[in-house]
Amino acid sequence: MEKLKQKILNDGRVLSENVLKVDSFLNHQVDPFLMKEIGDEFANRFKNQVITKVLTLESSGIAPALMTALALGVPLIFARKKNSLTLQNQDVVTAEVFSYTKQETNTIAVSKKFVNANDKVLIIDDFLANGEASLGLIRLIEQTGAEVIGVGIVIEKSFQIGREKLENAGYHVESLARILSLKNQQIQFVTEEVL
Numbered sequence: 001m002e003k004l005k006q007k008i009l010n011d012g013r014v015l016s017e018n019v020l021k022v023d024s025f026l027n028h029q030v031d032p033f034l035m036k037e038i039g040d041e042f043a044n045r046f047k048n049q050v051i052t053k054v055l056t057l058e059s060s061g062i063a064p065a066l067m068t069a070l071a072l073g074v075p076l077i078f079a080r081k082k083n084s085l086t087l088q089n090q091d092v093v094t095a096e097v098f099s100y101t102k103q104e105t106n107t108i109a110v111s112k113k114f115v116n117a118n119d120k121v122l123i124i125d126d127f128l129a130n131g132e133a134s135l136g137l138i139r140l141i142e143q144t145g146a147e148v149i150g151v152g153i154v155i156e157k158s159f160q161i162g163r164e165k166l167e168n169a170g171y172h173v174e175s176l177a178r179i180l181s182l183k184n185q186q187i188q189f190v191t192e193e194v195l
């Protein structure tokens with residue numbers, strides 16, 4: 001997605017060889033116009049599939065996931081990271097997600113009220129690094145008996161192992177920007193073949 005790549009080049013900051021800061025449009029301040037286009041693009045990339053719900057993980061996945069849900073005309077569900085007050089006393093499915101970036105494990109949860117065996121779920125997230133968040137969301141969906149249609153990622157760090165893990169597990173991944181390298185303070189994208 002050309003507009004997203006331009007935004008990353010113009011506004012992104014390389015914090016290290018592994019971390020890209022995009023807090024001016026995605027992770028802190030959010031650009032609603034860009035999010036709208038991101039939602040439309042995901043809806044277009046998955047247009048041949050039946051999707052009944054969009055699922056993300058709080059908090060930074062919510063903006064792009066909401067716009068995708070709007071474009072598809074289906075509800076958005078965001079998995080919660082901590083035992084929230086509103087999740088108490090509900091029947092939930094949970095999964096453990098280990099973050100290499102943060103070196104911590106979070107329990108994530110979704111109420112069974114909102115995902116059931118008839119659902120066909122599209123997962124959306126802001127970043128794909130090692131794939132642990134997406135795999136955790138997949139484990140949640142599978143406990144409900146619903147089907148995972150695919151995974152849509154705003155920014156994929158292609159030099160990390162997430163995409164490979166998801167594809168090896170049989171899941172369809174669509175990323176709107178694929179970063180090949182952040183070495184030497186340079187943002188390099190994967191070259192996509194233009195057909």
Ligand code: G4P
Pocket residue numbers: 018019020021022027057058059060061098099100101102126127128129130131132133134157162
């Ligand atoms: P993984 O799910 O692919 O294995 O990634 P990892 O655990 O390493 O990522 C942990 C958190 O860091 C996630 O946010 C993820 O979106 C974010 N992250 C990973 N790499 C980058 C990066 O290069 N730049 C930025 N800006 N974020 C990155 P989170 O903890 O869920 O936080 P939230 O922002 O959703 O609240």
Ligand code: NA
Pocket residue numbers: 027060061126127
């Ligand atoms: Na994040």
Ligand code: NA
Pocket residue numbers: 057058059060061125126127133
């Ligand atoms: Na995230």
